[in-house]
Amino acid sequence: MDFSPLGLPSATLPSVVPAVRVIVPSGQLVAACRLAQEQGARLVALWASDDRDRGMGTMLRVALADADGLTVLELAIPAFEDARYGDVASVFPAAARMQRAAFDLTGVAAESEDQRPWTWMAAWPIDRFPLRRDFAASPAWEPGQEDYAFVKVEGDGVHEIAVGPVHAGIIEPGHFRFQVVGEKVLRLEERLSYAHKGIEKRFEAMTLADGHRLAGRVSGDSTVAYAWAWAQAVESITGVEPPPRALWLRALALERERIANHLGDLGHIGNDGGLAFGLAQFSRLREEVLRTNLAGYGHRLMMDAIVPGGVAADLDPRQLRAMAEESKRIAREVATLRGIYDEHDGLQDRFRACGRVSNELAVRLGVTGLAARASGVAGDLRCDFASPPWNSLEVRRVVHEDGDVAARVAVRFDELADSLRLVRTITEQMPDGDIRALAGEPVPHRLGLGYVEGWRGPVFCALEAGPGGSIRRCHPHDPSWVNWPVIEHATIGNIVPDFPLINKSFNLSYSGHDL
Amino acid sequence: MLHILRQIARTGIRTEAPPSPADEAHDIGRLSAAVRRVLGRALTIRMVDAGSCNGCELEINALGNPYYNLEGLGIRFVASPRHADLLLVTGPVSKHMAIALRRTYDATPEPKIVVAVGDCGCHGGIFGESYACVGRVSNVIPVDVEVPGCPPTPTALLRGILAAITPRGPGATVPPVGGGG
Numbered sequence: 001m002d003f004s005p006l007g008l009p010s011a012t013l014p015s016v017v018p019a020v021r022v023i024v025p026s027g028q029l030v031a032a033c034r035l036a037q038e039q040g041a042r043l044v045a046l047w048a049s050d051d052r053d054r055g056m057g058t059m060l061r062v063a064l065a066d067a068d069g070l071t072v073l074e075l076a077i078p079a080f081e082d083a084r085y086g087d088v089a090s091v092f093p094a095a096a097r098m099q100r101a102a103f104d105l106t107g108v109a110a111e112s113e114d115q116r117p118w119t120w121m122a123a124w125p126i127d128r129f130p131l132r133r134d135f136a137a138s139p140a141w142e143p144g145q146e147d148y149a150f151v152k153v154e155g156d157g158v159h160e161i162a163v164g165p166v167h168a169g170i171i172e173p174g175h176f177r178f179q180v181v182g183e184k185v186l187r188l189e190e191r192l193s194y195a196h197k198g199i200e201k202r203f204e205a206m207t208l209a210d211g212h213r214l215a216g217r218v219s220g221d222s223t224v225a226y227a228w229a230w231a232q233a234v235e236s237i238t239g240v241e242p243p244p245r246a247l248w249l250r251a252l253a254l255e256r257e258r259i260a261n262h263l264g265d266l267g268h269i270g271n272d273g274g275l276a277f278g279l280a281q282f283s284r285l286r287e288e289v290l291r292t293n294l295a296g297y298g299h300r301l302m303m304d305a306i307v308p309g310g311v312a313a314d315l316d317p318r319q320l321r322a323m324a325e326e327s328k329r330i331a332r333e334v335a336t337l338r339g340i341y342d343e344h345d346g347l348q349d350r351f352r353a354c355g356r357v358s359n360e361l362a363v364r365l366g367v368t369g370l371a372a373r374a375s376g377v378a379g380d381l382r383c384d385f386a387s388p389p390w391n392s393l394e395v396r397r398v399v400h401e402d403g404d405v406a407a408r409v410a411v412r413f414d415e416l417a418d419s420l421r422l423v424r425t426i427t428e429q430m431p432d433g434d435i436r437a438l439a440g441e442p443v444p445h446r447l448g449l450g451y452v453e454g455w456r457g458p459v460f461c462a463l464e465a466g467p468g469g470s471i472r473r474c475h476p477h478d479p480s481w482v483n484w485p486v487i488e489h490a491t492i493g494n495i496v497p498d499f500p501l502i503n504k505s506f507n508l509s510y511s512g513h514d515l
Numbered sequence: 516m517l518h519i520l521r522q523i524a525r526t527g528i529r530t531e532a533p534p535s536p537a538d539e540a541h542d543i544g545r546l547s548a549a550v551r552r553v554l555g556r557a558l559t560i561r562m563v564d565a566g567s568c569n570g571c572e573l574e575i576n577a578l579g580n581p582y583y584n585l586e587g588l589g590i591r592f593v594a595s596p597r598h599a600d601l602l603l604v605t606g607p608v609s610k611h612m613a614i615a616l617r618r619t620y621d622a623t624p625e626p627k628i629v630v631a632v633g634d635c636g637c638h639g640g641i642f643g644e645s646y647a648c649v650g651r652v653s654n655v656i657p658v659d660v661e662v663p664g665c666p667p668t669p670t671a672l673l674r675g676i677l678a679a680i681t682p683r684g685p686g687a688t689v690p691p692v693g694g695g696g
């Protein structure tokens with residue numbers, strides 16, 4: 001990204017994916033965002049930190065990505081009451097909820113119309129801000145009920161259906177408000193944040209040595225991606241380079257996480273489409289993968305397998321061979337199952353044209369990851385910034401165009417096949433050597449970044465160390481943030497009974513978003 | 516259709532003992548017998564994610580796969596607390612979910628059984644108690660059995676459910692599930 005038209009210099013940040021920081025003077029934030037957007041950038045994350053103790057007020061950061069890598073815009077907002085910053089959502093719509101969350105946590109608002117709370121749900125006084133350094137929680141605060149201003153659609157025959165936060169199935173908590181005529185959805189509004197656990201505040205009571213455990217529990221289905229993104233962030237501020245074997249073992253774990261999730265989703269999407277047989281078959285395969293994980297990593301989901309500097313434990317040649325064999329077998333079974341899905345008219349009827357996200361909409365809303373690749377947006381960090389070991393693996397870049405449930409299923413099938421191939425290649429070509437480099441000294445206040453292509457999309461992590469190995473600030477950021485709003489669009493014009501299928505075809509994280 | 520039948524023929528209906536803990540098949544058998552003996556009908560479960568990281572949900576979902584075959588054991592997940600015998604609750608209870616959890620509990624008919632799932636459900640886990648978390652499930656509703664683990668394996672979950680529905684008269688044995696119970 002080139003900010004020279006605004007006269008803004010940039011400085012390189014140490015990071016696996018190329019990254020720079022750009023200090024934005026007051027009043028120039030929206031202009032800088034617009035300039036970036038004109039150059040093809042999309043929004044990755046927006047978050048704020050209390051830097052009043054360092055005389056810098058509240059530090060707002062906006063992470064953007066384009067073909068050159070990451071750019072972090074930094075705007076110091078003075079510590080005045082009512083200080084505001086330019087509305088980033090006027091350029092990148094996905095910023096809206098992030099700005100509302102940033103206000104709820106730090107007390108600094110954007111100049112936007114929508115000032116409704118997002119993370120706040122009446123569990124603490126509305127004029128207290130948990131990520132301020134002088135915030136002290138009181139045991140006297142009882143969970144309360146907020147009166148959230150949902151948008152209403154007026155009109156003859158329009159009625160409202162409210163679902164959640166507790167759902168019928170085994171699903172995370174969230175609330176969905178539908179405005180419908182007959183069965184047809186006119187409008188869907190999501191209300192998330194029920195799973196808000198205070199993760200960012202919790203990080204500040206942990207250290208660089210144990211933070212990976214919390215990072216690996218931001219969204220359990222992406223524990224490997226988060227732990228790796230966290231490790232990259234720690235390594236970038238401590239100047240540590242993990243040995244080659246560690247990187248290959250990390251990639252193996254990441255691909256196995258992708259395999260397990262795609263298997264699970266393909267089963268559930270098939271089931272929601274009316275083919276219970278698909279769930280039985282895919283959930284069986286998923287179980288087999290998790291059992292192999294347990295044998296190799298000592299944990300079915302591979303939690304805590306990745307640590308800063310490398311990985312926690314090695315795999316022996318027998319385990320690697322078992323994974324290669326398993327991949328071959330599963331690839332054959334999946335090919336058969338794909339044939340069944342493709343030929344099943346009932347399923348294809350449900351999948352086609354359902355929950356459609358056009359390429360134009362995906363680009364405008366900044367959709368990312370798997371969902372973007374199903375709408376013709378081809379980003380994949382493993383291909384775009386092929387750091388080791390991706391640079392020797394030739395990851396297949398999967399893209400489909402139709403943007404419907406069928407396309408999101410097709411992306412999963414293609415990626416599943418490629419990840420199974422990658423597991424074979426990785427296990428066969430795994431370099432020998434150490435699995436962990438010694439920890440280095442962190443540079444206090446240096447911004448460390450992690451950016452990893454998880455199965456759902458890119459997982460981002462921004463980290464700032466304090467003195468003595470403490471964590472001053474950590475913002476983990478799930479790709480679900482930018483993808484949740486698109487489900488509101490994708491559901492319009494569909495019938496209410498199709499919503500579970502549409503929602504499942506995205507399978508976004510609530511916990512990863514609610515933090 | 517032919518494809519489907521062929522695939523079934525090839526993989527069988529896989530509920531036989533899988534290659535893992537030796538007593539797993541035994542547990543599954545006992546559970547099935549206990550459900551029939553105690554309830555004489557299907558056991559109905561209402562699942563409440565009260566703020567988990569979703570890791571626990573993945574393993575609860577796994578109970579439905581052919582290796583554990585929960586439905587085959589006579590256990591069903593139901594859409595309303597009013598039809599539930601048992602509440603399965605995950606997560607450190609977030610403050611934002613505390614009221615919804617309490618309401619779900621109140622809406623469940625007596626005699627209701629509550630199983631708290633995961634290190635978070637048992638004692639708050641890595642998230643603990645904070646401005647945003649109430650912590651353990653028993654801080655909000657009475658809990659009968661706790662199933663620790665991060666996340667607990669499907670086998671541990673089955674043991675926990677078995678412990679919860681086994682009558683606890685004199686001489687009744689409750690298999691060890693760790694935590695409370």
Ligand code: SF4
Pocket residue numbers: 217220566567568569570571605606607632633634635636640641664665666667
């Ligand atoms: S116990 Fe572990 S897997 Fe379950 S919700 Fe807590 S952190 Fe996640």
